[in-house]
Amino acid sequence: MEQKMWHQMNTEELQQALSVDGSSGLSSVEANKRLEIHGPNELSEGEKVSPIALFLNQFKDFMVLVLMGATLISGLLGEYLDAITIVAIIVINGILGFVQEFRAERSLRALKKLSAPAAHVLRDNEVIQIPADQLVPGDVVLLESGDRIPADIRWTETNSCDVEESALTGESVPVSKHASPIDEASIPLGDQRNFGFMGTMVTRGTGRGIVVRTGMNTEMGKIADLIQQTESMETPLQHRLEQLGKILIVVALGLTVMVVIAGIMHGQPAYGMFLAGVSLAVAAIPEGLPAIVTIALALGVQRMIKRKAIVRKLPSVETLGCASVICSDKTGTLTQNKMTVTHMWLGGRLLQVSGEGYEPIGHILEDNNKAVDLKNDQALRRLMQIAALCNNASLAEGYHSEKPKKKVKEESSSTWEIKGDPTEGALVVLASKAGVTQQSLNGMYERVCEFPFDSERKRMSVQLKHQGGQLIYSKGAPDMLLEQCAYILWDGKVVPFTGTLRQKVLAANEGMAKSALRVLGMAYREVRSYEEVANENDAECNLIFVGLTGMIDPPRKEVRDAISKCRRAGIKTVMITGDHQTTAEAIANQLGIIQRGGMLLTGQQLENMSDDDLDQKVDDTYVYARVSPEHKLRIVKSLQRKGHVVAMTGDGVNDAPAIKAADIGIAMGITGTDVSKEASALILSDDNFSTIVAAIEEGRGIYENIRKFIRYLLASNVGEILTMFIAMMLGFPLPLVPIQILWVNLVTDGLPAMALGVDQAEKDLMEQRPRGAKENIFARRLGWKIISRGILIGVFTLLAFWLTLRVDPNSAEQLVKAQSVAFATLVMAQLIHVFDCRSSRSIFHRNILQNRYLVLAVLSSIVLLLAVLYIEPLQPVFKTMPLDLRDWAITLVAAGVPTFVMGIGSVLTGGKPRKTTPTQKRSPLIKSTNIRA
Missing domain, CATH: 3.40.50.1000 (HAD superfamily/HAD-like)
Structure with missing residues (x-):
C-alpha cells in the first residue's frame, strides 16, 4: 500500500504519522528532540559573499583591464588628465556594479521577513507562545484572523477560516480552508484547501493545525532554495561589450604595430614613431565607451522613472x-486585483454592471444598454439590500493630492479601498453603484445575529430587524443555496420554485461560471412572528431566491x-x-x-x-x-x-x-x-503592464543609440588608423603628429558621442522584430558601415594632406600646413559623419537639427578646432598653423565626400527598407466564451 500524502490523511492518520496527540500537543522534551533533528524553522540565506569580495569582483571584467592598460599608457605619455578620467570611470563602474549585486542578494532576507515572529502552540496540554523558529513537525498550532502562518500546517479544525495566499499561489481571492482529507495524490498548491502554508495570512475565522514541514522544507523554503540556485543572467549588452572590447584591442594594437614598423622601415625616427604608435593606440581604443554606455543607460533610467x-x-x-x-x-x-461585479441575473434577465475597481460609480444596464429603474424593480432592489447587509466588508474613501503642474491648481483625487474580504467588498461596491449604501440602510435595519460562512454550507446569512418584523438575508454558492430555496422572485412576484424555473437558474449559473465569473446566489425570507431562529438550519429554510451576481478580477x-x-x-x-x-x-x-x-x-x-x-x-x-x-x-x-x-x-x-x-x-x-x-x-x-511597453521602447532606443555611437567612434578610429597606416606604407611624412592624434580623440570622441547617446528613436522602432539574443554588436550591416566610412574618411584625409603637401614637398612649413589640413579634415569628417550615424539609412533621412544636444556638441568641437588652429600660443603646442580659403576648400570637400556621397546613393536607391514584423499565421483557436443564459 502506497504511503498517503499529508493532504490525503484524516486527522487520526495525521496524528499517528507525526506521533502527536492533537488534544494535548507535543511535550517540551519531545519538541526539543525534534528541534535537534530538524533544525530551526527558518529560511537559510545560503553562502554569503562579503561586501569586499563583491567590490573586488567588479574589477575582473575584460574591459576594465583594458581601461587600466589605457591608463598606464596615458600616464607614460604625460596625458594625466586622460589617466585621471579613465581611473574615475573604472571606480564609478565598480561602485555601480557593487551596489547592484549587493541589493540583488537581499532577496532571501526579504523572504525571511514573511516568516511569523511568534506562534501559539499547544505543548504539555497548555497553549503557549513561542518564537516561530522553535516550531517542529508535530506541533499543534492555533491561528486566528490576522495571524501569519508560521510553517506548513495541515488543518485539523477550521471555523470560517479564509487565508490570503495570492503571494504564494496567485489565487485572486482569499481561500476557504477545511480539515477534510483530499483524495487526489497529485494536486496543485492552490487546491490544497486543507493546508496552510508558511508566510500566508489568515484573513477570517480561526483554525487549528499540525505542523508537517518547517524551515527549508516548506513551500516557502523551496522558493528560497530556487532563488539560491538561480543564477542571474548576463545581459546581452554586457556580453556584446566584452566581445567588442576584445576585438578592438586585437585590431587596434595589430594595426598600430604595423604603422610603427612601416614608419621605421621608411626612414622615420624610431622614437617619434613609437610616440605616434602609442598615441594612435590610445586614440583607437575608445576608452570612453563604458562611460558613454553608462551615461546613456543612466539617462534612459531617468526617462523610465518619468514613465513609471x-x-x-x-x-x-x-x-x-x-x-x-x-x-x-x-x-x-x-x-x-479588485474583484468587481460585472453581471447579474434576475428573473430571466441578464444585466451588466459598468464601472471599474472599487469606485462606486457605474450603471446597471439591460441588453439594450438601457439603465434599469431601481425604484420600480423590486427584485433588483432586494438583491442590492442583500448585497449590502449580508456582508462584513466596508467601502472607505481616501484622498491623495497630486503635485501641481505649471499654471494648474492642485487637485485632490479620491481613492477607494475595501476593508474586509474582496468578494464581499465587490458586493458592497455593487450596491453603492445603485445608491444602496450600508450607511443609508443602518437606520432601517438592525442586525440580530450572523450565521457565518463555512466551507461545508458555503453560505452566509444574517438575521435583521426591519419595521417591526425580521428578515433573513442569505448569500452563497448557487448550488448550495438553491437547495434551501422553496420560492423565487419572478417578474416582481414570489412564486413557487418549480423544476423549470430551477433549471433556468442553473443554466444561468453555468453560463456565468463558464465565463470565469465567480458566481454568488442571493436569497431572503421573512421570519414569521411565531418562529424561533436558533441556528442556521432554522434560518436557511424555505428561502426566496432573488438572483445571481457574477464577479471577476477585471483586466x-x-x-x-x-x-x-x-x-x-x-x-x-x-x-x-x-x-x-x-x-x-x-x-x-x-x-x-x-x-x-x-x-x-x-x-x-x-x-x-x-x-x-x-x-x-x-x-x-x-x-x-x-x-x-x-x-x-x-x-x-x-x-x-x-x-x-x-x-x-x-x-x-x-x-x-x-x-x-x-x-x-x-x-x-x-x-x-x-x-x-x-x-x-x-x-x-x-x-501597469503597459509601462512594460514603454520600457521596451526605451530599451530598444537606448540599444540603437549605443550602436550609433559605436558606429561613430569606430568609423572615426578606423579613419585615424588608416590615415597613418596608408601614409607609412606609401612612404609619406607623418600626416598627424602624436599631440594632434590625441586632440582629435578628445575633440571628436567626447561630447558628440555622448549626444548620440540621447538621440531620439526612429519612428518605426516599435515595428521591428526583436533582435536575436546572440546577435553580434556589428549585425545588420553595422560592421560594413564602420569599415566603409572609416576607409573613406582615412583616404580623403590623406588625399587632403597630399594635395596640400605637393605644393612644396620639401618645405618644413608646408609640411606643418599639410598636417594642419589633415588634422582639420579628420575632425570635420568625423563631425559630419556623426549626423549620418543618427539614421539607419543616410544623413538625408532625418532632420539634423532635431537633436539639439548633438548640434551644440558639434559646434563646441568646431570651436575647439578653430582655437588650436588660430590661437597663436596653442599653435606651437599642437604643431598647427592657420588655414586660408584654399585650405578650407580642400578640407571641407574632403571631409564631406565620405558622408554625402554615400547619402546621395542611399536617396537615389530609396534607402534600404527596415525590416518589419512578419504577419503571424492564423488558425483555429480556443473559442472565447460569451456570457449568456
Whole structure:
C-alpha cells in the first residue's frame, strides 16, 4: 500500500504519522528532540559573499583591464588628465556594479521577513507562545484572523477560516480552508484547501493545525532554495561589450604595430614613431565607451522613472529592449486585483454592471444598454439590500493630492479601498453603484445575529430587524443555496420554485461560471412572528431566491492595447498564473493574448511533461494556469533554451525564482512583495503592464543609440588608423603628429558621442522584430558601415594632406600646413559623419537639427578646432598653423565626400527598407466564451 500524502490523511492518520496527540500537543522534551533533528524553522540565506569580495569582483571584467592598460599608457605619455578620467570611470563602474549585486542578494532576507515572529502552540496540554523558529513537525498550532502562518500546517479544525495566499499561489481571492482529507495524490498548491502554508495570512475565522514541514522544507523554503540556485543572467549588452572590447584591442594594437614598423622601415625616427604608435593606440581604443554606455543607460533610467518604471540595474533597460517574450503574472499585473461585479441575473434577465475597481460609480444596464429603474424593480432592489447587509466588508474613501503642474491648481483625487474580504467588498461596491449604501440602510435595519460562512454550507446569512418584523438575508454558492430555496422572485412576484424555473437558474449559473465569473446566489425570507431562529438550519429554510451576481478580477483597460503593441513589435505575451484554467482562459481571450493556433497548459499537464516535451510546446503556448513556482521557473528556462530573451513580471513570492532567472525580472511596485522586488531588475511603480511597453521602447532606443555611437567612434578610429597606416606604407611624412592624434580623440570622441547617446528613436522602432539574443554588436550591416566610412574618411584625409603637401614637398612649413589640413579634415569628417550615424539609412533621412544636444556638441568641437588652429600660443603646442580659403576648400570637400556621397546613393536607391514584423499565421483557436443564459 502506497504511503498517503499529508493532504490525503484524516486527522487520526495525521496524528499517528507525526506521533502527536492533537488534544494535548507535543511535550517540551519531545519538541526539543525534534528541534535537534530538524533544525530551526527558518529560511537559510545560503553562502554569503562579503561586501569586499563583491567590490573586488567588479574589477575582473575584460574591459576594465583594458581601461587600466589605457591608463598606464596615458600616464607614460604625460596625458594625466586622460589617466585621471579613465581611473574615475573604472571606480564609478565598480561602485555601480557593487551596489547592484549587493541589493540583488537581499532577496532571501526579504523572504525571511514573511516568516511569523511568534506562534501559539499547544505543548504539555497548555497553549503557549513561542518564537516561530522553535516550531517542529508535530506541533499543534492555533491561528486566528490576522495571524501569519508560521510553517506548513495541515488543518485539523477550521471555523470560517479564509487565508490570503495570492503571494504564494496567485489565487485572486482569499481561500476557504477545511480539515477534510483530499483524495487526489497529485494536486496543485492552490487546491490544497486543507493546508496552510508558511508566510500566508489568515484573513477570517480561526483554525487549528499540525505542523508537517518547517524551515527549508516548506513551500516557502523551496522558493528560497530556487532563488539560491538561480543564477542571474548576463545581459546581452554586457556580453556584446566584452566581445567588442576584445576585438578592438586585437585590431587596434595589430594595426598600430604595423604603422610603427612601416614608419621605421621608411626612414622615420624610431622614437617619434613609437610616440605616434602609442598615441594612435590610445586614440583607437575608445576608452570612453563604458562611460558613454553608462551615461546613456543612466539617462534612459531617468526617462523610465518619468514613465513609471524604476530601474534597479542599469543594463536591464537595454535587455528589455531585445525581449522576445514577456511572461506575465495575471493577478494585479494584467488585472486590477479588485474583484468587481460585472453581471447579474434576475428573473430571466441578464444585466451588466459598468464601472471599474472599487469606485462606486457605474450603471446597471439591460441588453439594450438601457439603465434599469431601481425604484420600480423590486427584485433588483432586494438583491442590492442583500448585497449590502449580508456582508462584513466596508467601502472607505481616501484622498491623495497630486503635485501641481505649471499654471494648474492642485487637485485632490479620491481613492477607494475595501476593508474586509474582496468578494464581499465587490458586493458592497455593487450596491453603492445603485445608491444602496450600508450607511443609508443602518437606520432601517438592525442586525440580530450572523450565521457565518463555512466551507461545508458555503453560505452566509444574517438575521435583521426591519419595521417591526425580521428578515433573513442569505448569500452563497448557487448550488448550495438553491437547495434551501422553496420560492423565487419572478417578474416582481414570489412564486413557487418549480423544476423549470430551477433549471433556468442553473443554466444561468453555468453560463456565468463558464465565463470565469465567480458566481454568488442571493436569497431572503421573512421570519414569521411565531418562529424561533436558533441556528442556521432554522434560518436557511424555505428561502426566496432573488438572483445571481457574477464577479471577476477585471483586466486593466489599457493592457489590451499594450499587448497589441507588443505583438506588432514581434514580442509574444504569455500569461502564467496560479488561478484556475477557466479564469485564465477568459482573461487571456479578453486581452487578446491567445493567438489562433495557441495552446493553454495547466500545472497538472506540466507535471507530466519532460523538459524536452515542454520545449516542443513552449513556442505555441500562450497561457499557463494553476502553476506552482517550480513550473514558472521551468517555463522561463524552457523559453531561454529556445533562444528567447525572456522578461518575467510578477508581484508574489511565488514569482521570485522565475523573476531572478529571467533575462530581466519585473516586479510590481504597489502590490509586489519585497521578495519579488529584490529579485527584480525593473519595478513598475504603477503596477501597469503597459509601462512594460514603454520600457521596451526605451530599451530598444537606448540599444540603437549605443550602436550609433559605436558606429561613430569606430568609423572615426578606423579613419585615424588608416590615415597613418596608408601614409607609412606609401612612404609619406607623418600626416598627424602624436599631440594632434590625441586632440582629435578628445575633440571628436567626447561630447558628440555622448549626444548620440540621447538621440531620439526612429519612428518605426516599435515595428521591428526583436533582435536575436546572440546577435553580434556589428549585425545588420553595422560592421560594413564602420569599415566603409572609416576607409573613406582615412583616404580623403590623406588625399587632403597630399594635395596640400605637393605644393612644396620639401618645405618644413608646408609640411606643418599639410598636417594642419589633415588634422582639420579628420575632425570635420568625423563631425559630419556623426549626423549620418543618427539614421539607419543616410544623413538625408532625418532632420539634423532635431537633436539639439548633438548640434551644440558639434559646434563646441568646431570651436575647439578653430582655437588650436588660430590661437597663436596653442599653435606651437599642437604643431598647427592657420588655414586660408584654399585650405578650407580642400578640407571641407574632403571631409564631406565620405558622408554625402554615400547619402546621395542611399536617396537615389530609396534607402534600404527596415525590416518589419512578419504577419503571424492564423488558425483555429480556443473559442472565447460569451456570457449568456
